[in-house]
Amino acid sequence: EDQVTQSPEALRLQEGESSSLNCSYTVSGLRGLFWYRQDPGKGPEFLFTLYSAGEEKEKERLKATLTKKESFLHITAPKPEDSATYLCAVQGSDWVGAQKLVFGQGTRLTINP
């Protein structure tokens, strides 16, 4: 069974204090690993897709990386508007796994000014 575990559950940083969020996964075959941002009361907003180990994607202050067992979301010099819950999800490559995203429980990030 595909599984995703995110850590930490919650993270509080000062503005400008860089850090990383972790996503550990087990999947029989990986079609894609996704990062989403979710603000309170809103739907998940797509950030990145990573397909294979070694791949990296960047967007503004966010950088996502992927290994065979983990993905990291690095946040460089964060600002208060980066406060949100960050969700990691995997999609398997077999027929059953390809029909859904398996989500982690998210990391709730708070950036204090």
Added chain:
Amino acid sequence: EAQVTQNPRYLITVTGKKLTVTCSQNMNHEYMSWYRQDPGLGLRQIYYSMNVEVTDKGDVPEGYKVSRKEKRNFPLILESPSPNQTSLYFCASRRTGGMPEQYFGPGTRLTVT
């Protein structure tokens, strides 16, 4: 604007009173899906549809029905809602070929008393 819409956004109902949550997308996506989000359990897939008239169960389908008569719409039906279906519901869509990332609607917060 490319988007997934859901209605209603908030709903309070009583046990056993049938209800429908509508979902519509304007991106001509073949694939649509419903998820529920609960504290401590994350996002879990309820049902999905690969295309018109093609639907299948996700991980937590009990107590729900869906239909896909048109490509753009994918309503979620609760024939006899129960309190354990109190949750935050999200509809999502994506293309079946090419980039696999899903795009989510704004959510429907359902309370069953």
